[in-house]
Amino acid sequence: DVKVTQSSRYLVKRTGEKVFLECVQDMDHENMFWYRQDPGLGLRLIYFSYDVKMKEKGDIPEGYSVSREKKERFSLILESASTNQTSMYLCASSLYRVHEQYFGPGTRLTVT
């Protein structure tokens, strides 16, 4: 079974703090994704990566950056957290573009 893990289930940070969310997958998948989930809006793609050190912007990249130094690990960085970044963050991975994505359990981030 594919396993995607995320570093924290719940996180509380203050406005202006730098926040790191980490995701690890154990199936040697090429593609990794970061989404945020908000009620009524579904999932919106922040960034994705199709290879080590490669990244592409999704629908809502503003205020976020990413890092992929190793194939199994994909980090989401909030350079200066703001209250409107309070959300559920989901990481996913997939082998090829037509394949389904496998999701981690999510990190619920609260910025106060």
Added chain:
Amino acid sequence: AQSVAQPEDQVNVAEGNPLTVKCTYSVSGNPYLFWYVQYPNRGLQFLLKYITGDNLVKGSYGFEAEFNKSQTSFHLKKPSALVSDSALYFCAVRDSNAGNMLTFGGGTRLMVKP
């Protein structure tokens, strides 16, 4: 641009009755279609997908979905609902002309009552 719509925020059904969760999509090329389920405080779990071939796709937990090209729909169905099916369901689409990005619908909450 690709898009997907789930017209119902919530679907209520009695246990043992058939259920349908609706999804319509818009793409410029051929659609790759997916259904996911999310239980409380959990990530999304893959249910089924349509890439090509038979219009009726069977997936996990007894769910199936029918691809209808003329109506640009991919409705999720189950012949007999269980209380444990109560969850949030997401439809997603990827356009064959686009890159790796999936576009998700807003989600439909399924409530199955005993």
